[in-house]
Amino acid sequence: MPYTFRNSSPRAPPAPQSASATHSTGQTYKELKLECQQRGTLFEDCDFPANDASLFYSEKPPVPFVWKRPGEIVKDPQFILGGATRTDICQGELGDCWLLAAIASLTLNESTLARVVPLDQDFGPGYAGIFHFQFWQHNEWLDIVVDDRLPTFKDRLVFLHSADHNEFWSALLEKAYAKLNGSYEALKGGSTIEAMEDFTGGVGEMFEVKKAPENFYDILKKALKRGSMVGCSIDTSSAAESEARTPYGLIKGHAYSVTGIDEVDYQGRKVKLIRVRNPWGQVEWNGPWSDNSHEWRSVSPSEKKRLYQTALDDGEFWMKFDDFQSHFDKVEICNLTPDALEDNAAHKWEVIVHQGSWVRGATAGGCRNFIETFWTNPQIKLQLTEKDDGQNECTFIAALMQKDRRKLRKQGAEMLTIGYAIYESPSNDEQLTKDFFRYHASKARSKTYINLREVSDRFALPPGDYVVVPTTFEPHQEADFCLRIFSEKKAVAKEMDGNVDIDLPEVCHHI
Structure with a gap:
């Protein structure tokens, strides 16, 4: 390929x-x-x-x-x-x-x-x-x-x-x-x-609401202002809970979209609110600041108009930001450009795209647990050359996507469990060997191996030469992938040289 x-x-x-x-x-x-x-x-x-x-x-x-x-x-x-x-x-x-x-x-x-x-x-x-x-x-x-x-x-x-x-x-x-x-x-x-x-064509970032940064409200406000798309959901603890309704009218295991965020004057103080929509077009939050709640009686008509507050059963509702944080578990943000969410500067990011494949017997080496085959995975050299403004490190997002798995479902394919590791590289362009990985720890890696279509994380590393190793969790699993690296400053990537030729024992192989 x-x-x-x-x-x-x-x-x-x-x-x-x-x-x-x-x-x-x-x-x-x-x-x-x-x-x-x-x-x-x-x-x-x-x-x-x-x-x-x-x-x-x-x-x-x-x-x-x-x-x-x-x-x-x-x-x-x-x-x-x-x-x-x-x-x-x-x-x-x-x-x-x-x-x-x-x-x-x-x-x-x-x-x-x-x-x-x-x-x-x-x-x-x-x-x-x-x-x-x-x-x-x-x-x-x-x-x-x-x-x-x-x-x-x-x-x-x-x-x-x-x-x-x-x-x-x-x-x-x-x-x-x-x-x-x-x-x-x-x-x-x-x-x-x-x-x-x-x-x-943007890049996604996932937040666990209970572990979100202190400035999470500002992150969401900035994301919505910039045109980023924002979704949220409540975890389920079992399959039986899927689409179970909480006493507050929220649905577990269900995807909502965040459609607004604002502050309202209420009894002489500012209250942070967030607007959420249920795609059913009905079934809404019934707690404080819900459509017919008494809180809205203390808000001026002009404020209500500014916030498009209506008491329609249309699936959309406001809630206090604190309540949102205590009831919802996950927030997904898709940045149309992966601008830094941490500060107020708008950045143009560089993007490098690498299309590749995991092929059984050649490049499907599995994760670091499988040291005998891990070194055979595709290796993409990444040169971080310029530090962020006023910093000693280079910020980048690495996003690894497995291709076409939904389309292949009818053949029995499932999402594979994927992730990646990033190693500091010796300065030559040759394929890193099994011994290299045996004796060197990674400098960074995806937070988790997970069976999602894409795994993406944000990193800051000193300038230098690195090698990104995208992998499936288990060896011998075949798929095509797309690795995107968004860097704040200029970065360079290329495929490492070297042919991998290994003999693998035959195993029963199911997609």
């Missing part, structure tokens, strides 16, 4: 026309649409047909779903009605709240939304039953076309839908994302950060 290194600033997403066409015919959205217009036909997508295989791979639909175009469901379908907003996202019969929480965050940033959901689409003149959306995958933007046949039951959309029954952008976006991943079922269960990254 060719390795690519690109240096660029990830601040601005590329212009929409730079997304790669993905349809099996080789045609672009415009070409496919024009062909349908000239023939006077409505587009039917041969790559994602309107049948059960596009819905599920391990089960049959619980009831007979009927695929219908929006014009067959309602009289006057609209793509976007009154702007794309958070209330357009109501969860259907699919466990993809993680995706919906990310879509809700997406609507908060106009330019990010317009990148994912090209806005020059509608059901008006020139309508040809074809729509397109753009997603980031492993360092490139892809343009995904879909026809507008959607699964229905009794003339209602089965999956994601808008609170307005004649608005269809969110249902079509979910369909395009299902196509990208192979089926609707492939979207069951996930981490909000995964979809956030696919919508932005």
Whole structure:
């Protein structure tokens, strides 16, 4: 597999026309649409047909779903009605709240939304039953076309839908994302950060709320102000607890999006508030500062208006920041650029991208516990050359992503447990040997080995030569990966030389 290194600033997403066409015919959205217009036909997508295989791979639909175009469901379908907003996202019969929480965050940033959901689409003149959306995958933007046949039951959309029954952008976006991943079922269960990254090409950071830094409120405020996407959730202690409701109206094991943060004047003092949204479009927090709570009676009408405080059962609610910290467990932030969250300076970061593979018998060495094979993993040399301003160290984020695991689910693939270690390097360019790793400790490593799509951590190390070793936890596990290194100052990376040739005993191997 060719390795690519690109240096660029990830601040601005590329212009929409730079997304790669993905349809099996080789045609672009415009070409496919024009062909349908000239023939006077409505587009039917041969790559994602309107049948059960596009819905599920391990089960049959619980009831007979009927695929219908929006014009067959309602009289006057609209793509976007009154702007794309958070209330357009109501969860259907699919466990993809993680995706919906990310879509809700997406609507908060106009330019990010317009990148994912090209806005020059509608059901008006020139309508040809074809729509397109753009997603980031492993360092490139892809343009995904879909026809507008959607699964229905009794003339209602089965999956994601808008609170307005004649608005269809969110249902079509979910369909395009299902196509990208192979089926609707492939979207069951996930981490909000995964979809956030696919919508932005940004880099994610996870916070344990109970261990969050003292300035966590400011971190979140700054992240939202900068257009970062923010999700939150409450842990479950067992599978039985999933989607269990707490006495305060919050749902365990469920992905919410953070949509606002502010301070309000209350009885002569400032109170820190945070606004959270349930992608179900209903079921809200019922504690202090909830929609109908008495606290709002002491707030001026102008303050209420400024905070868009309404008592609608729309799934969105304010709560006191202290209550948020005591009730929620995890916060995921996807930085559109990985600007330092610790201080107020906006930085342009350099990004280096390395595409690689773990191949059984060659480069799938497993973690450091497996010293006999660990040295065979891909080794990426990283030169940190310039210190941060006013510091003696170089700050960088290393983000390791395993590719296409959701798409491969129907073949039985699961997310692998992945992580990485970073070693100070001798100054030559040769592959580090087994003995090197036996006698040298790592200088830094991912906080954990975990079965998430991406593991990312922030580091500060002195200038020098380092080697990043991305690995699966167990040896002999095969996957493609993408390693991104975001550095505050210029950094250089390259593949280490040296062929690895080892004999491995045959073992039973299951994906």
